[in-house]
Amino acid sequence: MIGKLISTGFSLATLPARLTFRSVRALAMTPAEASRLLADMRQASDQAVQELQGLLANVDADMTHKTAHLSAADKRLAAELALHAAEQHLNMAAINILRAVWLTLHSTPNLPPSELDKRLEQTRND
Numbered sequence: 001m002i003g004k005l006i007s008t009g010f011s012l013a014t015l016p017a018r019l020t021f022r023s024v025r026a027l028a029m030t031p032a033e034a035s036r037l038l039a040d041m042r043q044a045s046d047q048a049v050q051e052l053q054g055l056l057a058n059v060d061a062d063m064t065h066k067t068a069h070l071s072a073a074d075k076r077l078a079a080e081l082a083l084h085a086a087e088q089h090l091n092m093a094a095i096n097i098l099r100a101v102w103l104t105l106h107s108t109p110n111l112p113p114s115e116l117d118k119r120l121e122q123t124r125n126d
Contacts, residue, residue: 067075 067078070078
């Protein structure tokens with residue numbers, strides 16, 4: 001579920017950029033190419049809507065089941081706790097991303113393979 005949420009979030013976050021790129025590209029297109037582009041844009045938009053609807057339906061079903069025994073006040077308290085936890089996790093994720101970018105920018109261009117890469121290579125060779 002978390003993976004799907006992240007994937008959908010990334011897909012939705014990049015949707016405006018993808019649509020903008022396609023719109024700019026449409027300026028130099030023939031009418032046939034432009035109509036194909038519009039169809040692709042419509043399809044991408046419909047796909048994003050379907051993914052969001054599916055995600056929301058899953059969350060709704062999951063939370064309805066998990067919180068059936070809670071009162072409205074308990075649900076409110078749980079929501080506040082969940083938002084606080086999410087804020088902390090997002091803050092740490094943002095910091096970790098900034099650290100990774102800084103480390104990448106300040107590292108040598110020829111990084112040695114990571115330990116995971118070595119293990120994967122050994123597994124493939126066995």
